[in-house]
Amino acid sequence: MVNIKSIWEAQKPTGDFIIKTRLENIAHLNCYACTNNITGQYLYIMSVAKNVVIPELKNYRFKGVEIFSFETDSSLELNIHLIDNELKDIFALFIQNIIEDITTTTSENEALTKTLNVIFKWKKLFDKISFSGMSLEYQKGLLGELIFINYLIDNNLPTDKILSAWTGPEQDDKDFRFGDIGVEIKLTSSKHPSLKITNEGQLDTQNVDKLYLILYLVENVKENGFSLNSLVFQISDKLHLDLDKLKFFNERLLLLGYLASDEQHYNTMYSIKQIYYYNINQDFPRIIKSQLPSGIYNTSYSIELSAVDEFKIEPHIITNSLN
Incomplete structure (x- = not known):
């Protein structure tokens, strides 16, 4: 199983705004571990065909994370963006959970459904994190x-x-x-x-x-x-x-x-x-x-x-x- 955190840590500046590494272990899907070259923040991107329906997620946020969809010339992208670098470790576990769940899927629609299920589960976990310690x-x-x-x-x-x-x-x-x-x-x-x-x-x-x-x-x-x-x-x-x-x-x-x-x-x-x-x-x-x-x-x-x-x-x- 791919270690998503090790991929992020190994990425080097390329001159591009977003540094992208395709996750080759899930070859039937177009999934990428990415790093914002300016801020150092982690991203995860899943690219799907335009006929795949992504629910309205624009500006969908939970603590430390922003999730949105983006349309390119040839595809739709689901972006999961870490916006608080203090949460890098737990964000890596979150994305690792997504990757493990979609590895055995057989279609982009199935992979998207499983991804959204993981997102909603982890939202509850992120919402409980306190930056001044647990209650x-x-x-x-x-x-x-x-x-x-x-x-x-x-x-x-x-x-x-x-x-x-x-x-x-x-x-x-x-x-x-x-x-x-x-x-x-x-x-x-x-x-x-x-x-x-x-x-x-x-x-x-x-x-x-x-x-x-x-x-x-x-x-x-x-x-x-x-x-x-x-x-x-x-x-x-x-x-x-x-x-x-x-x-x-x-x-x-x-x-x-x-x-x-x-x-x-x-x-x-x-x-x-x-x-x-x-x-x-x-x-x-x-x-x-x-x-x-x-x-x-x-x-x-x-x-x-x-x-x-x-x-x-x-x-x-x-x-x-x-x-």
Whole structure:
């Protein structure tokens, strides 16, 4: 598979306003990695026949990216233009995703449809990126997921299995999917903790055979704790002997908005006070889609911990089911 970032980095000034390199690995399509010779900004261009219908995308923007169509004498061009150079790494992942999805297409129309699907998925991801770091809510969400990943690695679950199950960056309803087993992670530092459920899909078992929920109760400390940065370092260190897995892990962090330039925002230290493990079954108090009136969605709610004591399980039940 072509590495789009390496192509951009290898491009040299030619005297042209736009430096273009055709992506030869998808020979049935006219796709190009391009660089603006003046600004150094990356572009991706897909050229299609004039009879292919490109939806109205002129001046279509999301954070750091502009997308537009352009008509030449002989073709139509779909242009995806990076307008914020701080986002080069995540932009490269975005375009890489498009390339991987269109490689097996058989027509320009199919390739365009798949490209637009990727664009709309990634718009949601770009819109969550904060240039002053992730919000505290998102930090805690990622912190909980990394604690779980670290725990599974230490319990000798294969790292490729762990990383491929980590669906949080893909905006799945469940944070982890191990085949037909889902795991949802919660973390709170509240002095009056509860289970905060953000939508009706999180505890829905319709698409899984088993669903577990883990709640990490943490408190802020000044020393002898862990931070978001330290967990990233710990996991990276455990993956350092396998560069492919380390690259995959770093890409997932980017998808969640964890940027190296924002590391100074992620040094708050915590320690774990308590961990609760739950088995989610039909009797667990929850709101699911099938219970909601038509037209109501994205339902958030809180569950008192005292109401779910009977659903607690031992941690080995989860790890054993994942092996």
